[in-house]
Structures are given as structure tokens and as C-alpha cells.
Amino acid sequence: xxxxxxxxxxxxxxxxxxxxxxxxxxxxxxxxxxxxxxxxxxxxxxxxxxxxxxxxxxxxxxxxxxxxxxxxxxxxxxxxxxxxxxxxxxxxxxxxxxxxxxxxxxxxxxxxxxxxxxxxxxxxxxxxxxxxxxxxxxxxxxxxxxxxxxxxxxxxxxxxxxxxxxxxxxxxxxxxxxxxxxxxxxxxxxxxxxxxxxxxxxxxxxxxxxxxxxxxxxxxxxxxxxxxxxxxxxxxxxxxxxxxxxxxxxxxxxxxxxxxxxxxx
Amino acid sequence: xxxxxxxxxxxxxxxxxxxxxxxxxxxxxxxxxxxxxxxxxxxxxxxxxxxxxxxxxxxxxxxxxxxxxxxxxxxxxxxxxxxxxxxxxxxxxxxxxxxxxxxxxxxxxxxxxxxxxxxxxxxxxxxxxxxxxxxxxxxxxxxxxxxxxxxxxxxxx
Numbered sequence: 001x002x003x004x005x006x007x008x009x010x011x012x013x014x015x016x017x018x019x020x021x022x023x024x025x026x027x028x029x030x031x032x033x034x035x036x037x038x039x040x041x042x043x044x045x046x047x048x049x050x051x052x053x054x055x056x057x058x059x060x061x062x063x064x065x066x067x068x069x070x071x072x073x074x075x076x077x078x079x080x081x082x083x084x085x086x087x088x089x090x091x092x093x094x095x096x097x098x099x100x101x102x103x104x105x106x107x108x109x110x111x112x113x114x115x116x117x118x119x120x121x122x123x124x125x126x127x128x129x130x131x132x133x134x135x136x137x138x139x140x141x142x143x144x145x146x147x148x149x150x151x152x153x154x155x156x157x158x159x160x161x162x163x164x165x166x167x168x169x170x171x172x173x174x175x176x177x178x179x180x181x182x183x184x185x186x187x188x189x190x191x192x193x194x195x196x197x198x199x200x201x202x203x204x205x206x207x208x209x210x211x212x213x214x215x216x217x218x219x220x221x222x223x224x225x226x227x228x229x230x231x232x233x234x235x236x237x238x239x240x241x242x243x244x245x246x247x248x249x250x251x252x253x254x255x256x257x258x259x260x261x262x263x264x265x
Numbered sequence: 266x267x268x269x270x271x272x273x274x275x276x277x278x279x280x281x282x283x284x285x286x287x288x289x290x291x292x293x294x295x296x297x298x299x300x301x302x303x304x305x306x307x308x309x310x311x312x313x314x315x316x317x318x319x320x321x322x323x324x325x326x327x328x329x330x331x332x333x334x335x336x337x338x339x340x341x342x343x344x345x346x347x348x349x350x351x352x353x354x355x356x357x358x359x360x361x362x363x364x365x366x367x368x369x370x371x372x373x374x375x376x377x378x379x380x381x382x383x384x385x386x387x388x389x390x391x392x393x394x395x396x397x398x399x400x401x402x403x404x405x406x407x408x409x410x411x412x413x414x415x416x417x418x419x420x421x422x
Contacts, residue, residue, distance in 0.1 A: 006284040006330040035326045100400025105320040
């Protein structure tokens with residue numbers, strides 16, 4: 001790891017100030033992606049601003065007909081939250097499938113979303129549930145937030161403070177993990193929302209998370225695993241790599257969609 | 266340089282280290298606590314698992330400075346004098362190791378999973394133990410005796 005200067009921010013205002021004052025600063029949340037990336041010398045920030053202990057970014061609370069999750073909430077906390085388990089069981093289950101137990105004790109929802117890894121699990125839930133990403137300066141709808149592989153709508157120096165998830169009628173997530181890394185080769189989040197059924201796919205697309213409109217249409221006609229299984233998922237736009245070809249991923253998307261719908265039935 | 270203070274195995278420690286020092290190197294190099302091992306260094310193998318704030322973390326993926334003020338427990342801090350922790354005793358009794366390199370991480374992860382399942386009131390059966398060990402890799406044993414050891418320790422804890 002290259003040399004760097006570590007700062008711990010005690011408040012959101014202090015974090016913004018430290019970041020603005022750094023030559024080439026980066027935010028440090030749980031560090032479960034950033035620290036390994038820095039160790040591999042694939043990232044070399046001059047300054048790290050640790051925001052993991054900021055109380056304004058912590059906690060899970062009910063907000064009207066939504067559940068709001070502070071950006072520095074760990075995957076383990078989301079998975080174990082009685083409120084999330086009760087209101088959005090698919091989201092709690094998804095969080096419990098990220099990485100392993102030790103990674104889930106450190107990794108955060110805000111860190112995962114800001115990184116927008118094309119094979120991260122959270123983007124599927126955020127997009128399928130039509131969540132809102134709340135930052136220090138504005139609110140960003142999920143549709144506008146994800147802008148392709150490792151790219152988001154966040155401005156330079158903008159900090160995610162929380163994510164607001166509207167409570168769905170039902171939801172579930174199914175992923176086919178790459179056996180070694182546990183990242184999804186295809187992860188499908190299905191939700192029956194007040195705006196109709198929504199399906200988002202992660203891990204399989206060439207350019208990150210996307211909505212599967214044809215699967216949504218099938219579910220609108222009737223919520224059943226058979227309805228989604230009857231849809232032919234196109235391999236167009238899906239990733240081909242050493243772990244699997246696009247047509248294989250298309251088959252995985254179909255299978256995971258069926259599994260998720262069955263779970264949420 | 267970062268002036269880092271934390272509590273390790275119940276003792277206050279303090280040292281000045283470069284800001285990019287990893288917690289695992291702080292424990293091993295600065296404090297001489299070499300029970301925590303460095304395996305893959307890519308946060309996959311789990312040999313470096315310690316408890317921070319009572320929860321299992323991979324100390325190769327945490328900066329020492331980020332552990333400032335934390336309570337850290339390593340495998341050296343488990344035994345009560347000559348009396349081994351039930352998890353250590355079970356690994357001994359069931360021979361849950363061959364070369365032993367992964368053992369400190371296995372023991373720390375094992376204690377953590379028993380704690381979480383007890384808190385949740387969930388049953389830590391064999392399938393659950395195998396699933397929970399996904400972040401701890403052993404290349405010798407094939408896991409059978411590790412699973413038996415954790416199962417026995419869970420009943421003793």
C-alpha cells in the first residue's frame with residue numbers, strides 16, 4: 001500500500017471539509033473493497049477520510065411507508081435488523097449473502113453503492129425497490145444513481161448519508177455466486193411494489209445493474225415462477241468472462257428470477 | 266505517522282505507526298502478537314480473523330488507525346491462565362487442524378458464529394457451521410474435524 005494520511009471524521013461537516021482539503025482524498029467506509037484495492041496498489045489516495053464512525057450516517061429507522069438505512073450501516077446490521085426483516089425481508093436476506101460474516105461486520109451499504117461494483121448485490125435491491133439515495137446535498141432516485149460499471153451520479157466530494165427503501169408488498173433476492181469470490185454471476189431482486197412488479201439484475205450485465213422489463217411485464221400479468229420461466233432472457237448486453245459466457249448468464253438470470261419469485265410467493 | 270491507541274486482549278496499547286499500517290501488522294509486528302496469521306492478504310482466507318468490538322473482522326482489511334479506540338481480541342487473549350477457551354479445547358479434543366496455519370482464524374470465527382447464533386436464538390447445526398465457515402479456508406483437513414470442534418464448543422460455551 002502506498003503512503004497516505006488517515007483522518008477520522010467526527011461529523012458529516014468535518015468529512016466534507018477534510019475531503020475538500022485533501023490533494024487526492026478518498027472516503028473510507030468499511031474498507032472491504034477499498035483497503036484490498038489499495039493493498040494491490042490499484043488505488044493510491046493521498047488522504048483517507050474515515051466516515052464509518054459518524055453518528056449522522058448510522059442507524060435503521062422507519063420513515064413513513066419506507067425504511068431508511070444510514071449509509072454506514074453494515075451488511076451484518078441490515079441482515080440482522082428486526083425492522084428490515086419484517087418490512088423488506090428480501091433486503092435483509094440479500095445483506096446476509098454478501099461476502100462472509102467477517103466482511104459483513106465491516107462493509108457498509110453506502111460504501112457498496114458509492115463503489116457500484118457491477119457484481120455487487122445491493123444495487124439490485126436499490127433499483128428493484130425504487131429506493132432513493134440520500135446525500136449531503138440532494139436525493140437521487142435509483143434510476144438516476146447507477147450509471148454503469150463503477151460509475152454513479154455522485155459528484156466529486158458528495159457523500160451518501162442514507163438510503164430510503166419504500167416498503168414493497170413482497171420481495172426476494174436470489175443469486176448464483178461465483179464459488180470462490182461469492183460475487184453473483186447473476187443476482188436477481190424481484191419486488192411487487194405499489195408501482196407494479198420490478199425486477200433488477202446484478203452481476204450479469206456488461207454495464208452493471210439493470211432492470212429486466214420483460215420479466216416485469218410477465219409478473220404484471222401474474223406473480224408466479226412459471227410466468228418468469230416462460231420468458232426467454234436475451235444474452236444481449238450480458239457479460240462474457242472467464243466465469244461464464246453471456247448465454248450462460250442469461251440462463252442464470254432466468255433461473256434466479258424464478259427462484260426469487262417462488263421465494264416471494 | 267498515526268498515534269494509535271486501542272485495547273488488545275484487555276490491555277491498553279499505544280504506538281506510533283505509519284498511517285497505512287494494517288491492523289494485522291500492528292498486532293504482529295508492533296505488538297509481537299504473532300498468533301494472528303497472514304494468509305492470502307486479499308481478505309478471502311480468514312487466517313487473520315480477530316474480534317474488534319466483539320465482532321469477527323479480517324485484520325488484513327482494517328487499518329490500524331481505523332481501530333483506534335477499539336477493543337480487539339486475538340487468539341492469545343482467549344485462554345484464562347492455563348485453562349483454554351472452550352473453542353480452543355474443542356479444536357484440541359477433536360483435532361480440528363493439521364498444519365495449524367488457519368487455526369487462529371478458525372477459532373476466532375468459530376467463537377463469533379456461536380455468539381451470533383446464540384444472540385439470535387438460531388440453531389447452529391452442521392449445515393450452518395459449514396455455511397458460516399465460507400470466509401475461512403483450510404487446505405489440509407477437509408473441514409470435518411473443524412466442524413465437529415465448533416459443534417462441540419458451541420454446546421460447551
